[in-house]
Structure formats: structure tokens, C-alpha cells
Amino acid sequence: GAVVSQHPSRVICKSGTSVKIECRSLDFQATTMFWYRQFPKQSLMLMATSNEGSKATYEQGVEKDKFLINHASLTLSTLTVTSAHPEDSSFYICSAEKDGSNEQFFGPGTRLTVL
């Protein structure tokens, strides 16, 4: 199959701290990964496109200095939420696009709560 893992699944942090979320494609290579944010009862909103070995492409309105993305290998992308605020509390989901395919495989998501 095509399995994507995300870690941690849940995290609670204090305002002002930073949180790192990892997204891994376990059994395939993914040059491109995507980071989404989903608020309760809403759709998935693309935050950024992460490309291995190059800078991420951020969607309009997403602060690149606040949401740091690193895609250092063909199987791992990380999202760091810096100086977290309560309004950053959300469900963060990554997806990995299997090289040579259109299909995106989603991670299980990370529930972030900022106190």
C-alpha cells in the first residue's frame, strides 16, 4: 500500500512555544508533500506545498516565518508551528504524493491545542 504516518497524533502546548510535526511516507518516495489545516466542521485548507530539497511554497495568507517547513528527504517533511497562539489550535494533516502518481495519501493528522 501507500502509508503515511504523522507524529505526534496529539499535542498540547503553551502559548509562545514551538511545536514540530513530522510527516513520513513509510513505503514510497514522495518528492512532494502537502500540509493542510482543518478547523472543526470545515474543509481542508492547504497551507503549503513541500518539495524535497527546495523551499516550500506557501498559500496566500499563510505566514512562512510562523509555519516552518523542512522537506529534507524523500520520505520526511516537518512542519514547525513557531510562537504558537491559541488560534493556531487545529487539526493539521499532511499528505504525500507518490512519485509518478496524482494521488495524495494522507497522514492521520495531528490535533494541536495551544493553551
Add this chain to the structure above:
Amino acid sequence: GENVEQHPSTLSVQEGDSAVIKCTYSDSASNYFPWYKQELGKRPQLIIDIRSNVGEKKDQRIAVTLNKTAKHFSLHITETQPEDSAVYFCAASSGRLTGGGNKLTFGTGTQLKVEL
């Protein structure tokens, strides 16, 4: 950029009935249209997809139709079962980004409830 609208936002059907969810898109260059099922707190799961060179695709109780001229596509679920209850999202993509990647724009979602 692409804009995807989805209707209805909620849909209740009796077990065994059919359910239809409709989406429209704005970018005529879009050529890939997946549908996802998401249960509460879980990841979206691809249930079916269609490409612009095909008008209809079917997989057991699930079918998708695409009208490129009108820029809309629909999900059809027949013989619904309680386990079909979930949120369904449509999405559209215009293909590869510069440097790679297949950016998806999602619809707003439909909460489907299948009642016994």
C-alpha cells in the same frame, strides 16, 4: 485560482436509498477530481477519482460523473448503509505544479447521515 463549491452541506437518507453530492469547479484547466470520505477525527480516505478524459467511473456502489462543459462533477452512492455516514469532500486539481506536485482544492464538505 481554483474554486470548488459543494452541495448539499448536509444530507440525510434512509438506509438503502441513494445519495448524490454535487460539486462545481471554476478552473477549466482542472483535470483530476478525487472524492474523499472522512470520519470524525480521522484522515481523509480516497474513495474514487476521475480524470477529465472520462465522463463516468463506477466502483461497486460508488460512481462519479463529470461534465467538463458545465464544470461540475457528482458522487453517487447507491444502496446506502449506516457505515457510509461520514463527511465527503470533493476536490479538483489542474495537474502538476512547477517543480512537481498536484495541488488539490477541496470543496466545503457534505455531512452524510444514513438512517436506519
